[in-house]
Amino acid sequence: MKTPFISAVLAVLWKDLQVELRSRELVGSMGLFALLSILIFSFALELDRIARTESVSGVLWVTVVYASVLGLNRSLAMERDQGNLDALLLAPVDRTAIYFGKLIGNFIFTLVVGLTLILLMTVLYNLTLTRLWLIVVLVLGTLGFSTVGTLLATMTVQTRARESLLPIVMMPVALPLLLSAVRASTGILNETPQEDWLAWVQILAVLNVVYMTMSFLLFEYVIEE
Amino acid sequence: MANSLIQIHELVKAFGLMPVLRKLDLGIERGESVALLGPNGSGKSTLLRLLSGLSKPTGGTISVGGWELPREAAAVRAQIGMVSHKPLLYENLNARENLRFFARLYNLPAANREQRIDLLLERVGLARRAGDLIRTYSRGMQQRLSIARAMLHDPEVLLFDEPYTGLDQAASAMLDEIALETRANGRTLIMATHELDRAVRLASRAVILSRGVVAFDAPTAGMDTAALAAKYAEVTA
Numbered sequence: 001m002k003t004p005f006i007s008a009v010l011a012v013l014w015k016d017l018q019v020e021l022r023s024r025e026l027v028g029s030m031g032l033f034a035l036l037s038i039l040i041f042s043f044a045l046e047l048d049r050i051a052r053t054e055s056v057s058g059v060l061w062v063t064v065v066y067a068s069v070l071g072l073n074r075s076l077a078m079e080r081d082q083g084n085l086d087a088l089l090l091a092p093v094d095r096t097a098i099y100f101g102k103l104i105g106n107f108i109f110t111l112v113v114g115l116t117l118i119l120l121m122t123v124l125y126n127l128t129l130t131r132l133w134l135i136v137v138l139v140l141g142t143l144g145f146s147t148v149g150t151l152l153a154t155m156t157v158q159t160r161a162r163e164s165l166l167p168i169v170m171m172p173v174a175l176p177l178l179l180s181a182v183r184a185s186t187g188i189l190n191e192t193p194q195e196d197w198l199a200w201v202q203i204l205a206v207l208n209v210v211y212m213t214m215s216f217l218l219f220e221y222v223i224e225e
Numbered sequence: 226m227a228n229s230l231i232q233i234h235e236l237v238k239a240f241g242l243m244p245v246l247r248k249l250d251l252g253i254e255r256g257e258s259v260a261l262l263g264p265n266g267s268g269k270s271t272l273l274r275l276l277s278g279l280s281k282p283t284g285g286t287i288s289v290g291g292w293e294l295p296r297e298a299a300a301v302r303a304q305i306g307m308v309s310h311k312p313l314l315y316e317n318l319n320a321r322e323n324l325r326f327f328a329r330l331y332n333l334p335a336a337n338r339e340q341r342i343d344l345l346l347e348r349v350g351l352a353r354r355a356g357d358l359i360r361t362y363s364r365g366m367q368q369r370l371s372i373a374r375a376m377l378h379d380p381e382v383l384l385f386d387e388p389y390t391g392l393d394q395a396a397s398a399m400l401d402e403i404a405l406e407t408r409a410n411g412r413t414l415i416m417a418t419h420e421l422d423r424a425v426r427l428a429s430r431a432v433i434l435s436r437g438v439v440a441f442d443a444p445t446a447g448m449d450t451a452a453l454a455a456k457y458a459e460v461t462a
Contacts, residue, residue, distance in 0.1 A: 001299065001300045001303045002299040002300070002303070002332075003329075003330060003331065003332035004332065007329060007332060008329075008330060010329075011326060011329035011330050012330075014326075014329075015315065015318070015326045018318060018322060019315055019317045019318060022317045022318070022358075023317045025317075078315075082311060082312060082313065082314065082315070082316065083309065083311035083312070083313045084313055084314070084315060086279055086307075086309070086311075086313060087313035087314070087327070087374070088330070089278075089279055090277055090278075090279065090302055090305070090307055090313075091302060091327070091330040091331055092299040092300070092302040092303035092331065092332070093299070093330055094299075224281060
C-alpha cells in the first residue's frame, strides 16, 4: 500500500531537478549571491595579499553557507506557497522519503554552486583551489549544511519570518560543521602536513552521520503541525 | 455506524488551548455523498485535514476503511484523494509532468501510468494543454488539473475542501459533474462548502457543524435549499 521508500525519494528528487532545470530559480539566485559575495571580498581584501591567502577558506565557506541558506529557503518555500507540502504529505509515502528527496536535491544545487565558486575563486584570488581534498571537504561540508538546513527550513518555512529565521536557527546548529570545514580547508590550502587537518575531515564526516541520523529521526515530528 | 467506511468517535482537535472539534461523532457509509456545512471556524476544514491524515487528532478515534488514524496513516492516505481551494500543483511543471510526479508518489504501475494520465487529462478537458506549464493556466484550469491529481490513484474517498472558491461557471459545472459521477460510481465524497443549493443538489446527506460538533445530520432527499437554509440558520444561531 505504501510507496517504496527509494521510489518516493527518487520521485521527489526528479521533480526538484525538473523544476530547477526549467526555472533555474535556486542555482541562479545562489550563484548570483555567491558571485557578488566573492567579488566584494575580493575588492575588500585586494590590498593585502597575505590576508587574502589566509582568509580564502573563510570566504569560501561563509559564501557557501549563506548561498545554501538562500537556496534552502526557496526550495522549501516552493513547496509551501501553493500548498504543495500538503500534496506531498497526502501521498502514501514515508515522511523521511520526502526529506531525503529534498535533501539530495538541495545538496546537488549547493554543490554545483560550491564547485563553481572554487573555479571562480581560483581565477579571482590567483590561488590553486582545485585540489582533490578541498573538493572532498566541499562535498562533506555542503552535505552537512544541506542535511541540517533541509530539516530546519522545513520548520521555518511554516512561519511568517521564514527568510530571516532560517539563518538564525541554522547557524548555531551548523557551527561545528562550519568550524571543521574552515579548519580542514585552511590546512589543505596552506599545504600543512596531512595529519594536521585530516582529523577535521574525519570530524566533518562523523558530524554528517550524526546530523543525518538526527534529521531522519526528527523529520516526521517537524513536518507534522 | 459500526460497519461504516469512515468512523469518527469523540474526535477532539485543539490548537493550543482552543478546541475546534469537541467530541465529534460521525459515521459515513461507503458510496455516500456528504455535504459538510457550517460557518467559518466550525471545524469543516479541520475535520477534512484530520480525515486525510494531514493533521493529528488531540483525542478520540478516526478510522477509514478499517485503518486507524494516525497509526495507519499511509494506508488511509492511499484511499483518499483531496481537492482544496489551493491547487497543490507545481507551477513550473506542465500538466503531464505534474500528474507523472504524483503517479510515481502514489506508486501507480509504470505500465498503465501514461494511459491513466491521458484518461484523466481527457476527462478534465486539459488534454490539448497537457504540455503547457501550470503557471500559464487560469484558476479554473488549475483546479481541473487538481481534480485529476486527486483522482489519479482512483481513491475510495474524495475530500473536497471548498474547491469552488474562485472558479468560473464552466469549471464549477465540471466539478459538479465529477461530484455526481463519483456518487454514481459508488465512491464516497465529503465536500466542505458554504453553498447550500450545491449541497442539496450534489450530496445525499447534509451535515452541519457548529461549535465543533455535529449540529444537524440528515439525508438531502426531499429537502430543498430553503429547508436546509432554515435548518442551517437554526442550528448555527
